[in-house]
Amino acid sequence: MLSPTQGDTADPSLTITSDASSSTGEDDASEAADDGFPTVDWAYWQGVNPDVIGWITVPGTTINSPIVQAPTDDPDFYLSHDVYGNYNIYGAIYLDAECVEAGLDSRNAVILGHHSGNLEAAPFGVIQEYADETFAAGHATILLQTPEWKRAYEVRFAQIVNGLEPSKRTVFHNDEDFRMWYDAMRVDAAMTLDGTTEPEQAVSLVSCSYYVHPENERTVVVASGSGGDQMVP
Known part of the structure:
Protein backbone atom coordinates (compact mmCIF):
# COMPACT_ATOMS: atom_id res chain seq x y z
CA MET A 1 0.00 0.00 0.00
CA LEU A 2 1.42 3.37 -1.01
CA SER A 3 2.25 5.46 2.05
CA PRO A 4 5.61 6.84 3.15
CA THR A 5 7.71 5.45 5.94
CA GLN A 6 7.37 6.91 9.41
CA GLY A 7 9.08 10.27 9.75
CA ASP A 8 8.93 11.25 6.06
CA THR A 9 6.78 14.30 6.69
CA ALA A 10 9.46 15.84 8.88
CA ASP A 11 11.70 16.39 5.85
CA PRO A 12 10.48 19.35 3.76
CA SER A 13 12.68 18.29 0.85
CA LEU A 14 11.02 14.88 0.59
CA THR A 15 9.74 13.92 -2.83
CA ILE A 16 7.47 11.03 -3.72
CA THR A 17 9.47 8.52 -5.73
CA SER A 18 8.24 6.22 -8.45
CA ASP A 19 9.38 3.11 -6.59
CA ALA A 20 6.58 1.97 -4.31
CA SER A 21 8.96 -0.15 -2.24
CA SER A 22 10.99 2.93 -1.31
CA SER A 23 7.87 4.36 0.31
CA THR A 24 6.80 1.23 2.18
CA GLY A 25 9.76 -1.10 2.47
CA GLU A 26 7.63 -3.83 0.86
CA ASP A 27 8.12 -5.71 -2.37
CA ASP A 28 6.71 -4.07 -5.50
CA ALA A 29 4.57 -7.13 -6.15
CA SER A 30 2.59 -6.45 -3.00
CA GLU A 31 1.94 -2.88 -4.09
CA ALA A 32 -0.10 -3.54 -7.23
CA ALA A 33 -3.41 -5.29 -7.67
CA ASP A 34 -3.98 -7.76 -10.50
CA ASP A 35 -5.29 -4.89 -12.63
CA GLY A 36 -1.91 -3.12 -12.52
CA PHE A 37 -3.09 -0.22 -10.36
CA PRO A 38 -0.98 0.39 -7.24
CA THR A 39 -2.79 0.08 -3.94
CA VAL A 40 -3.09 3.53 -2.38
CA ASP A 41 -3.63 4.23 1.32
CA TRP A 42 -6.19 6.97 0.77
CA ALA A 43 -6.85 7.49 4.47
CA TYR A 44 -3.18 8.20 5.02
CA TRP A 45 -2.67 10.55 2.08
CA GLN A 46 -5.85 12.53 2.63
CA GLY A 47 -4.90 12.79 6.28
CA ILE A 63 5.36 8.75 -12.81
CA ASN A 64 3.72 7.06 -9.83
CA SER A 65 2.52 9.86 -7.59
CA PRO A 66 -0.36 11.48 -5.76
CA ILE A 67 -2.31 14.23 -7.51
CA VAL A 68 -3.28 17.30 -5.52
CA GLN A 69 -5.99 19.81 -6.40
CA ALA A 70 -4.67 23.33 -6.95
CA PRO A 71 -6.73 25.87 -4.97
CA THR A 72 -8.66 28.53 -6.87
CA ASP A 73 -7.35 31.29 -4.61
CA ASP A 74 -3.71 30.32 -5.29
CA PRO A 75 -3.61 28.36 -8.57
CA ASP A 76 0.20 28.15 -8.67
CA PHE A 77 0.65 26.98 -5.08
CA TYR A 78 1.78 23.48 -6.02
CA LEU A 79 4.37 24.76 -8.46
CA SER A 80 6.52 25.47 -5.41
CA HIS A 81 5.05 23.20 -2.71
CA ASP A 82 5.07 19.44 -2.40
CA VAL A 83 2.25 17.07 -1.51
CA TYR A 84 2.88 17.79 2.19
CA GLY A 85 2.35 21.52 1.65
CA ASN A 86 6.03 22.28 2.27
CA TYR A 87 8.07 24.62 0.08
CA ASN A 88 9.83 22.54 -2.57
CA ILE A 89 11.38 23.75 -5.83
CA TYR A 90 10.10 20.60 -7.57
CA GLY A 91 6.50 21.27 -6.56
CA ALA A 92 3.91 18.51 -6.87
CA ILE A 93 1.79 16.90 -9.56
CA TYR A 94 -1.48 18.79 -9.46
CA LEU A 95 -4.84 19.24 -11.15
CA ASP A 96 -5.39 22.69 -12.59
CA ALA A 97 -7.44 25.03 -10.40
CA GLU A 98 -9.96 25.49 -13.23
CA CYS A 99 -10.89 21.81 -12.81
CA VAL A 100 -11.82 22.11 -9.15
CA GLU A 101 -15.58 21.69 -9.68
CA ALA A 102 -15.52 18.33 -11.50
CA GLY A 103 -12.04 17.22 -10.45
CA LEU A 104 -10.52 14.42 -12.51
CA ASP A 105 -13.91 14.00 -14.20
CA SER A 106 -13.51 17.42 -15.85
CA ARG A 107 -14.16 17.37 -19.59
CA ASN A 108 -10.45 18.12 -20.06
CA ALA A 109 -8.67 17.32 -16.79
CA VAL A 110 -5.38 19.23 -16.95
CA ILE A 111 -2.64 17.71 -14.77
CA LEU A 112 0.63 19.61 -14.43
CA GLY A 113 4.09 18.99 -13.04
CA HIS A 114 7.59 20.40 -13.30
CA HIS A 115 10.24 19.35 -15.78
CA SER A 116 13.63 18.55 -14.26
CA GLY A 117 16.64 16.42 -15.00
CA ASN A 118 15.88 14.71 -11.68
CA LEU A 119 13.03 12.41 -12.68
CA GLU A 120 12.65 11.03 -9.18
CA ALA A 121 12.02 14.50 -7.76
CA ALA A 122 10.03 15.77 -10.76
CA PRO A 123 8.66 12.72 -12.60
CA PHE A 124 6.72 14.82 -15.13
CA GLY A 125 10.08 15.60 -16.75
CA VAL A 126 9.39 12.51 -18.84
CA ILE A 127 6.40 14.21 -20.51
CA GLN A 128 8.62 15.89 -23.10
CA GLU A 129 9.63 12.44 -24.39
CA TYR A 130 6.10 11.94 -25.75
CA ALA A 131 7.02 14.06 -28.75
CA ASP A 132 8.77 10.89 -29.93
CA GLU A 133 6.29 8.40 -31.39
CA THR A 134 8.34 5.33 -30.46
CA PHE A 135 8.57 6.42 -26.83
CA ALA A 136 4.89 7.34 -26.74
CA ALA A 137 3.79 4.00 -28.19
CA GLY A 138 5.84 2.16 -25.59
CA HIS A 139 4.40 4.19 -22.70
CA ALA A 140 0.86 4.82 -23.91
CA THR A 141 -1.06 3.59 -20.87
CA ILE A 142 -1.91 6.06 -18.10
CA LEU A 143 -3.54 4.75 -14.92
CA LEU A 144 -5.61 7.22 -12.91
CA GLN A 145 -7.44 6.44 -9.71
CA THR A 146 -9.39 8.18 -6.98
CA PRO A 147 -10.93 6.77 -3.80
CA GLU A 148 -14.06 6.08 -5.90
CA TRP A 149 -12.77 4.71 -9.21
CA LYS A 150 -9.89 3.40 -11.30
CA ARG A 151 -9.58 4.37 -14.96
CA ALA A 152 -7.12 3.37 -17.70
CA TYR A 153 -6.33 5.97 -20.36
CA GLU A 154 -4.44 5.67 -23.63
CA VAL A 155 -2.25 8.42 -25.07
CA ARG A 156 -3.78 9.71 -28.32
CA PHE A 157 -1.43 12.56 -29.29
CA ALA A 158 1.03 15.14 -27.97
CA GLN A 159 1.35 18.83 -28.71
CA ILE A 160 4.27 21.22 -28.33
CA VAL A 161 2.89 24.66 -27.49
CA ASN A 162 4.24 28.12 -26.78
CA GLY A 163 3.76 28.72 -23.07
CA LEU A 164 3.25 32.42 -23.73
CA GLU A 165 0.20 31.78 -25.90
CA PRO A 166 -3.05 30.76 -24.17
CA SER A 167 -4.18 27.33 -25.35
CA LYS A 168 -5.64 25.61 -22.29
CA ARG A 169 -9.34 24.79 -22.20
CA THR A 170 -11.19 23.06 -19.39
CA VAL A 171 -14.77 24.26 -19.92
CA PHE A 172 -16.86 23.60 -23.03
CA ARG A 186 -5.06 16.65 -32.78
CA VAL A 187 -4.56 18.33 -36.16
CA ASP A 188 -1.82 20.51 -34.63
CA ALA A 189 -0.18 17.62 -32.78
CA ALA A 190 3.56 17.03 -32.95
CA MET A 191 2.98 13.31 -32.41
CA THR A 192 -0.16 11.26 -33.08
CA LEU A 193 -0.84 7.68 -32.05
CA ASP A 194 -4.59 7.69 -32.68
CA GLY A 195 -6.20 9.84 -35.36
CA THR A 196 -9.73 8.45 -35.20
CA CYS A 208 7.88 22.20 -19.71
CA SER A 209 9.98 21.15 -22.70
CA TYR A 210 12.68 22.70 -24.86
CA TYR A 211 12.10 21.80 -28.51
CA VAL A 212 10.62 24.70 -30.49
CA VAL A 221 0.06 14.80 -23.77
CA VAL A 222 -3.63 14.16 -24.44
CA ALA A 223 -5.17 10.83 -23.46
CA SER A 224 -8.66 9.39 -23.29
CA GLY A 225 -10.29 6.42 -21.63
CA SER A 226 -9.69 2.94 -23.00
CA GLY A 227 -12.56 1.31 -21.12
CA GLY A 228 -15.14 1.81 -18.41
CA ASP A 229 -14.44 2.74 -14.81
CA GLN A 230 -13.62 0.18 -12.18
CA MET A 231 -15.57 1.26 -9.13
CA VAL A 232 -13.74 0.91 -5.83
CA PRO A 233 -15.73 -1.11 -3.26
Whole structure:
Protein backbone atom coordinates (compact mmCIF):
# COMPACT_ATOMS: atom_id res chain seq x y z
CA MET A 1 0.00 0.00 0.00
CA LEU A 2 1.42 3.37 -1.01
CA SER A 3 2.25 5.46 2.05
CA PRO A 4 5.61 6.84 3.15
CA THR A 5 7.71 5.45 5.94
CA GLN A 6 7.37 6.91 9.41
CA GLY A 7 9.08 10.27 9.75
CA ASP A 8 8.93 11.25 6.06
CA THR A 9 6.78 14.30 6.69
CA ALA A 10 9.46 15.84 8.88
CA ASP A 11 11.70 16.39 5.85
CA PRO A 12 10.48 19.35 3.76
CA SER A 13 12.68 18.29 0.85
CA LEU A 14 11.02 14.88 0.59
CA THR A 15 9.74 13.92 -2.83
CA ILE A 16 7.47 11.03 -3.72
CA THR A 17 9.47 8.52 -5.73
CA SER A 18 8.24 6.22 -8.45
CA ASP A 19 9.38 3.11 -6.59
CA ALA A 20 6.58 1.97 -4.31
CA SER A 21 8.96 -0.15 -2.24
CA SER A 22 10.99 2.93 -1.31
CA SER A 23 7.87 4.36 0.31
CA THR A 24 6.80 1.23 2.18
CA GLY A 25 9.76 -1.10 2.47
CA GLU A 26 7.63 -3.83 0.86
CA ASP A 27 8.12 -5.71 -2.37
CA ASP A 28 6.71 -4.07 -5.50
CA ALA A 29 4.57 -7.13 -6.15
CA SER A 30 2.59 -6.45 -3.00
CA GLU A 31 1.94 -2.88 -4.09
CA ALA A 32 -0.10 -3.54 -7.23
CA ALA A 33 -3.41 -5.29 -7.67
CA ASP A 34 -3.98 -7.76 -10.50
CA ASP A 35 -5.29 -4.89 -12.63
CA GLY A 36 -1.91 -3.12 -12.52
CA PHE A 37 -3.09 -0.22 -10.36
CA PRO A 38 -0.98 0.39 -7.24
CA THR A 39 -2.79 0.08 -3.94
CA VAL A 40 -3.09 3.53 -2.38
CA ASP A 41 -3.63 4.23 1.32
CA TRP A 42 -6.19 6.97 0.77
CA ALA A 43 -6.85 7.49 4.47
CA TYR A 44 -3.18 8.20 5.02
CA TRP A 45 -2.67 10.55 2.08
CA GLN A 46 -5.85 12.53 2.63
CA GLY A 47 -4.90 12.79 6.28
CA VAL A 48 -1.55 14.24 5.22
CA ASN A 49 -3.20 16.67 2.80
CA PRO A 50 -6.93 16.90 2.03
CA ASP A 51 -5.97 18.32 -1.38
CA VAL A 52 -4.92 14.81 -2.46
CA ILE A 53 -7.64 13.79 -4.93
CA GLY A 54 -6.06 11.03 -6.99
CA TRP A 55 -3.05 9.00 -8.03
CA ILE A 56 -1.35 8.78 -11.42
CA THR A 57 0.80 5.90 -12.65
CA VAL A 58 2.45 5.58 -16.06
CA PRO A 59 3.99 2.10 -16.28
CA GLY A 60 7.60 2.11 -17.43
CA THR A 61 8.25 5.69 -16.28
CA THR A 62 8.95 7.47 -12.99
CA ILE A 63 5.36 8.75 -12.81
CA ASN A 64 3.72 7.06 -9.83
CA SER A 65 2.52 9.86 -7.59
CA PRO A 66 -0.36 11.48 -5.76
CA ILE A 67 -2.31 14.23 -7.51
CA VAL A 68 -3.28 17.30 -5.52
CA GLN A 69 -5.99 19.81 -6.40
CA ALA A 70 -4.67 23.33 -6.95
CA PRO A 71 -6.73 25.87 -4.97
CA THR A 72 -8.66 28.53 -6.87
CA ASP A 73 -7.35 31.29 -4.61
CA ASP A 74 -3.71 30.32 -5.29
CA PRO A 75 -3.61 28.36 -8.57
CA ASP A 76 0.20 28.15 -8.67
CA PHE A 77 0.65 26.98 -5.08
CA TYR A 78 1.78 23.48 -6.02
CA LEU A 79 4.37 24.76 -8.46
CA SER A 80 6.52 25.47 -5.41
CA HIS A 81 5.05 23.20 -2.71
CA ASP A 82 5.07 19.44 -2.40
CA VAL A 83 2.25 17.07 -1.51
CA TYR A 84 2.88 17.79 2.19
CA GLY A 85 2.35 21.52 1.65
CA ASN A 86 6.03 22.28 2.27
CA TYR A 87 8.07 24.62 0.08
CA ASN A 88 9.83 22.54 -2.57
CA ILE A 89 11.38 23.75 -5.83
CA TYR A 90 10.10 20.60 -7.57
CA GLY A 91 6.50 21.27 -6.56
CA ALA A 92 3.91 18.51 -6.87
CA ILE A 93 1.79 16.90 -9.56
CA TYR A 94 -1.48 18.79 -9.46
CA LEU A 95 -4.84 19.24 -11.15
CA ASP A 96 -5.39 22.69 -12.59
CA ALA A 97 -7.44 25.03 -10.40
CA GLU A 98 -9.96 25.49 -13.23
CA CYS A 99 -10.89 21.81 -12.81
CA VAL A 100 -11.82 22.11 -9.15
CA GLU A 101 -15.58 21.69 -9.68
CA ALA A 102 -15.52 18.33 -11.50
CA GLY A 103 -12.04 17.22 -10.45
CA LEU A 104 -10.52 14.42 -12.51
CA ASP A 105 -13.91 14.00 -14.20
CA SER A 106 -13.51 17.42 -15.85
CA ARG A 107 -14.16 17.37 -19.59
CA ASN A 108 -10.45 18.12 -20.06
CA ALA A 109 -8.67 17.32 -16.79
CA VAL A 110 -5.38 19.23 -16.95
CA ILE A 111 -2.64 17.71 -14.77
CA LEU A 112 0.63 19.61 -14.43
CA GLY A 113 4.09 18.99 -13.04
CA HIS A 114 7.59 20.40 -13.30
CA HIS A 115 10.24 19.35 -15.78
CA SER A 116 13.63 18.55 -14.26
CA GLY A 117 16.64 16.42 -15.00
CA ASN A 118 15.88 14.71 -11.68
CA LEU A 119 13.03 12.41 -12.68
CA GLU A 120 12.65 11.03 -9.18
CA ALA A 121 12.02 14.50 -7.76
CA ALA A 122 10.03 15.77 -10.76
CA PRO A 123 8.66 12.72 -12.60
CA PHE A 124 6.72 14.82 -15.13
CA GLY A 125 10.08 15.60 -16.75
CA VAL A 126 9.39 12.51 -18.84
CA ILE A 127 6.40 14.21 -20.51
CA GLN A 128 8.62 15.89 -23.10
CA GLU A 129 9.63 12.44 -24.39
CA TYR A 130 6.10 11.94 -25.75
CA ALA A 131 7.02 14.06 -28.75
CA ASP A 132 8.77 10.89 -29.93
CA GLU A 133 6.29 8.40 -31.39
CA THR A 134 8.34 5.33 -30.46
CA PHE A 135 8.57 6.42 -26.83
CA ALA A 136 4.89 7.34 -26.74
CA ALA A 137 3.79 4.00 -28.19
CA GLY A 138 5.84 2.16 -25.59
CA HIS A 139 4.40 4.19 -22.70
CA ALA A 140 0.86 4.82 -23.91
CA THR A 141 -1.06 3.59 -20.87
CA ILE A 142 -1.91 6.06 -18.10
CA LEU A 143 -3.54 4.75 -14.92
CA LEU A 144 -5.61 7.22 -12.91
CA GLN A 145 -7.44 6.44 -9.71
CA THR A 146 -9.39 8.18 -6.98
CA PRO A 147 -10.93 6.77 -3.80
CA GLU A 148 -14.06 6.08 -5.90
CA TRP A 149 -12.77 4.71 -9.21
CA LYS A 150 -9.89 3.40 -11.30
CA ARG A 151 -9.58 4.37 -14.96
CA ALA A 152 -7.12 3.37 -17.70
CA TYR A 153 -6.33 5.97 -20.36
CA GLU A 154 -4.44 5.67 -23.63
CA VAL A 155 -2.25 8.42 -25.07
CA ARG A 156 -3.78 9.71 -28.32
CA PHE A 157 -1.43 12.56 -29.29
CA ALA A 158 1.03 15.14 -27.97
CA GLN A 159 1.35 18.83 -28.71
CA ILE A 160 4.27 21.22 -28.33
CA VAL A 161 2.89 24.66 -27.49
CA ASN A 162 4.24 28.12 -26.78
CA GLY A 163 3.76 28.72 -23.07
CA LEU A 164 3.25 32.42 -23.73
CA GLU A 165 0.20 31.78 -25.90
CA PRO A 166 -3.05 30.76 -24.17
CA SER A 167 -4.18 27.33 -25.35
CA LYS A 168 -5.64 25.61 -22.29
CA ARG A 169 -9.34 24.79 -22.20
CA THR A 170 -11.19 23.06 -19.39
CA VAL A 171 -14.77 24.26 -19.92
CA PHE A 172 -16.86 23.60 -23.03
CA HIS A 173 -20.30 24.80 -24.08
CA ASN A 174 -21.50 21.40 -25.29
CA ASP A 175 -20.37 18.13 -26.87
CA GLU A 176 -19.78 19.74 -30.25
CA ASP A 177 -17.57 22.43 -28.71
CA PHE A 178 -15.48 19.75 -27.00
CA ARG A 179 -15.13 17.72 -30.20
CA MET A 180 -14.06 20.80 -32.17
CA TRP A 181 -11.40 21.59 -29.57
CA TYR A 182 -10.17 18.00 -29.47
CA ASP A 183 -9.99 17.67 -33.27
CA ALA A 184 -8.16 21.00 -33.61
CA MET A 185 -5.62 19.93 -30.98
CA ARG A 186 -5.06 16.65 -32.78
CA VAL A 187 -4.56 18.33 -36.16
CA ASP A 188 -1.82 20.51 -34.63
CA ALA A 189 -0.18 17.62 -32.78
CA ALA A 190 3.56 17.03 -32.95
CA MET A 191 2.98 13.31 -32.41
CA THR A 192 -0.16 11.26 -33.08
CA LEU A 193 -0.84 7.68 -32.05
CA ASP A 194 -4.59 7.69 -32.68
CA GLY A 195 -6.20 9.84 -35.36
CA THR A 196 -9.73 8.45 -35.20
CA THR A 197 -10.97 8.13 -31.60
CA GLU A 198 -13.56 10.76 -30.64
CA PRO A 199 -13.69 10.66 -26.84
CA GLU A 200 -16.21 12.27 -24.53
CA GLN A 201 -13.58 13.23 -21.97
CA ALA A 202 -9.82 13.77 -22.01
CA VAL A 203 -6.86 14.12 -19.69
CA SER A 204 -3.99 16.46 -20.57
CA LEU A 205 -0.59 15.97 -18.94
CA VAL A 206 1.48 19.16 -19.12
CA SER A 207 5.12 19.94 -18.41
CA CYS A 208 7.88 22.20 -19.71
CA SER A 209 9.98 21.15 -22.70
CA TYR A 210 12.68 22.70 -24.86
CA TYR A 211 12.10 21.80 -28.51
CA VAL A 212 10.62 24.70 -30.49
CA HIS A 213 10.08 27.53 -27.98
CA PRO A 214 12.92 27.00 -25.47
CA GLU A 215 12.22 30.26 -23.68
CA ASN A 216 8.72 29.12 -22.66
CA GLU A 217 7.38 25.85 -24.01
CA ARG A 218 5.04 23.09 -22.88
CA THR A 219 4.52 19.54 -24.06
CA VAL A 220 0.87 18.52 -23.69
CA VAL A 221 0.06 14.80 -23.77
CA VAL A 222 -3.63 14.16 -24.44
CA ALA A 223 -5.17 10.83 -23.46
CA SER A 224 -8.66 9.39 -23.29
CA GLY A 225 -10.29 6.42 -21.63
CA SER A 226 -9.69 2.94 -23.00
CA GLY A 227 -12.56 1.31 -21.12
CA GLY A 228 -15.14 1.81 -18.41
CA ASP A 229 -14.44 2.74 -14.81
CA GLN A 230 -13.62 0.18 -12.18
CA MET A 231 -15.57 1.26 -9.13
CA VAL A 232 -13.74 0.91 -5.83
CA PRO A 233 -15.73 -1.11 -3.26
